[in-house]
Amino acid sequence: MIRQDIYVHRYNWDVLVFYECDRNDAPYILGLLDDLGADDESYGKAYRNLNSGLVDTGLTYTDPMKRVSVVVFSKTSSKAQFANSWFHEVGHCAKHIAEANMIDCNAEAVNYIGGELAMKMHPIAAKLMCPTCRH
Numbered sequence: 001m002i003r004q005d006i007y008v009h010r011y012n013w014d015v016l017v018f019y020e021c022d023r024n025d026a027p028y029i030l031g032l033l034d035d036l037g038a039d040d041e042s043y044g045k046a047y048r049n050l051n052s053g054l055v056d057t058g059l060t061y062t063d064p065m066k067r068v069s070v071v072v073f074s075k076t077s078s079k080a081q082f083a084n085s086w087f088h089e090v091g092h093c094a095k096h097i098a099e100a101n102m103i104d105c106n107a108e109a110v111n112y113i114g115g116e117l118a119m120k121m122h123p124i125a126a127k128l129m130c131p132t133c134r135h
Contacts, residue, residue: 013097021050021073056084091114
């Protein structure tokens, strides 16, 4: 598991990102969700996802009151699949931040939030899309 902590200054928002996760990482991530007060439905979905052992999955949990999001990427089967998961989860996270800040989810600002997240994730994400760096 690789952890990256991101801060989105404009929205005073913390994003905890976990890459290359598998079942062994479930207790740690679930502990974070528990600490954030995840509701039973969100926690249950995360529990099933993290303990499934499946590759090519991800999840995003957000606590808008604490202004923090947790983004998790399982191990992926290919660099293209990582890119797919990356764009998907960045989209969820950007939408959560926008909603918490009462930004219309159809507004251009949501894409700017996603772009900022992607740029900050890039140093790690790029390695997961590079066939030489992946292993």
